[in-house]
Amino acid sequence: NAGVTQTPKFQVLKTGQSMTLQCAQDMNHNSMYWYRQDPGMGLRLIYYSASEGTTDKGEVPNGYNVSRLNKREFSLRLESAAPSQTSVYFCASSFSGRKNEQYFGPGTRLTVT
Amino acid sequence: GQSLEQPSEVTAVEGAIVQINCTYQTSGFYGLSWYQQHDGGAPTFLSYNGLDGLEETGRFSSFLSRSDSYGYLLLQELQMKDSASYFCAVVNYGGSQGNLIFGKGTKLSVKP
Numbered sequence: 001n002a003g004v005t006q007t008p009k010f011q012v013l014k015t016g017q018s019m020t021l022q023c024a025q026d027m028n029h030n031s032m033y034w035y036r037q038d039p040g041m042g043l044r045l046i047y048y049s050a051s052e053g054t055t056d057k058g059e060v061p062n063g064y065n066v067s068r069l070n071k072r073e074f075s076l077r078l079e080s081a082a083p084s085q086t087s088v089y090f091c092a093s094s095f096s097g098r099k100n101e102q103y104f105g106p107g108t109r110l111t112v113t
Numbered sequence: 114g115q116s117l118e119q120p121s122e123v124t125a126v127e128g129a130i131v132q133i134n135c136t137y138q139t140s141g142f143y144g145l146s147w148y149q150q151h152d153g154g155a156p157t158f159l160s161y162n163g164l165d166g167l168e169e170t171g172r173f174s175s176f177l178s179r180s181d182s183y184g185y186l187l188l189q190e191l192q193m194k195d196s197a198s199y200f201c202a203v204v205n206y207g208g209s210q211g212n213l214i215f216g217k218g219t220k221l222s223v224k225p
Contacts, residue, residue: 033212040121042200042217043156058212090155099144099163100204100213104155 002026004105006091012111013081021076021108023091031094032074033058033102034066036087043090049074050096081112115139117216119201124222125191133186133219135201143204145177145184146213151197159186161204188221196223 004025013019025032030051035043045058049068063085065077074093078085088109092102117137125131135145144163148156162168162177162184174187188195198220202213 040217042215043213044215045212048212059214099146099161101146101158101161102156102213104157106155 004091004093004103006089006105006108008108009106010109012113013078014113015082017081018077018079019081020078021089021091021110022073023075023105024073025091025093025103026072027093027103028071029093029103030071030096031100032068033092033094034064034074034076035090035092036060036085037090037107038087046076046089081110083112086110086112115203115205115214117201117203117214119199119216119219121217122220122222124224126224127191127193129191130187130189131191131221133188133199133201133221135184135186135216137182137184137201137203137216139203139205139214141206142179143206145175146202146204147173147175147186148200148202148215149197150200150218156200159199163204191223193223193225196221 007022033048034046044060047066049055052071067075088107090107091105094102119135146161147159150156160175167176172189177184198218200218202215
């Protein structure tokens with residue numbers, strides 16, 4: 001079991017460029033999430049998908065789009081990158097349920113210049 | 114609004130006990146979770162409290178008081194490898210999905 005995998009691990013973009021961050025999980029989880037983590041800010045939810053075919057906005061969705069491609073895969077797209085989107089991006093997954101124990105991928109370190 | 118407060122930094126010595134407090138203000142509260150994150154790594158789940166009281170998992174314990182909107186993580190017999198950031202997270206239900214709202218984290222430094 002690989003758990004939650006993310007690609008790429010590192011990326012540098014110029015302002016205005018676009019890119020897609022990929023995430024996949026092999027734990028048969030229903031729910032998947034995208035977070036960003038900035039120094040001193042904790043983890044903030046960008047988008048989530050409660051089940052295949054559904055997506056919802058989190059706390060900081062502006063500037064991002066997501067696609068739940070199938071049960072395993074959940075991608076995050078930056079259409080026109082801005083320096084404010086420089087961050088570490090984590091994908092996570094979980095079974096549905098009260099505890100909502102989430103399993104995180106290794107992260108993507110994105111710099112926008 | 115929704116908010117969580119936890120200390121930004123804590124320092125302790127190897128072998129000691131440390132308590133990291135978390136107070137929260139939120140609607141749709143289901144429970145309180147704790148995650149550990151080493152520098153450069155991903156967060157990993159430590160514990161969950163859905164009911165008032167103490168949950169123990171090895172050297173780590175977590176406590177919740179719903180009436181006080183307060184919880185803590187207790188780490189005993191501290192080891193150098195416990196140096197990490199610790200996040201409390203409210204399990205919050207809005208609509209059909211439970212999500213996590215994270216605090217800003219407490220950086221624990223364990224000294225020899």
